[in-house]
Amino acid sequence: QVQLQQSGPGLVKPSQTLSLTCAISGDSVSSNSAAWNWIRQSPSRGLEWLGRAYYRSKWNYDYVASVRSRITIIPDTPNNQISLQLNSVTPEDTAVYYCAKDVAGTGYFDYWGQGTLVTVSS
């Protein structure tokens, strides 16, 4: 049974960096049959897919255009976790952030983290 446990601060100041971690159990971050995604949800924007990392002989990354200049997804193989960094945040980045496992890049997000509410405010 795969479990995704998220951690990270719930409050970030404007212009600073949002950092969240998703600890994976029951699977490997470097699995050749999974992709590790970050998704956020706010009342104004609904669910928004932000990006993913996946390992197929090498690490590959995809990011949505709206945050591409500010986002980094970082796999941590020794600790079997995947992290999200979002730079230069504004109040519009306030949302519940989820990590989710995708089966073989099919859009089948079969396991999700519990979600982390991140508020951007001074």
Add this chain to the structure above:
Amino acid sequence: QTVVTQEPSFSVSPGGTVTLTCGLSSGSVSTSHYASWYQQTPGQAPRALIYKTNTRSSGVPDRFSGSILGNKAALTITGAQADDESDYHCLLYVGSGIWVFGGGTKLTVL
């Protein structure tokens, strides 16, 4: 920028059938978009119902089905039950490694 469209809200009577749709702002949805559907109740993470257009996720009742109807992906719930009252989100692959969620449909069972 690609926009994925869903009905903002829908209602169905208990025992009834409802079809929710998922379209593209430009063009038709096909199996190449790998449509998936997620059910979400307040305070919970989304739960996968359907993936690759019409494959049910493990443990999902067969009254949930996915298809392509015309130029959209569709989620049909047959024999709606009270606990089907949820938000339903579709997800489409739009190419170049990018996925886009629809705005979600709030389904009321009454």
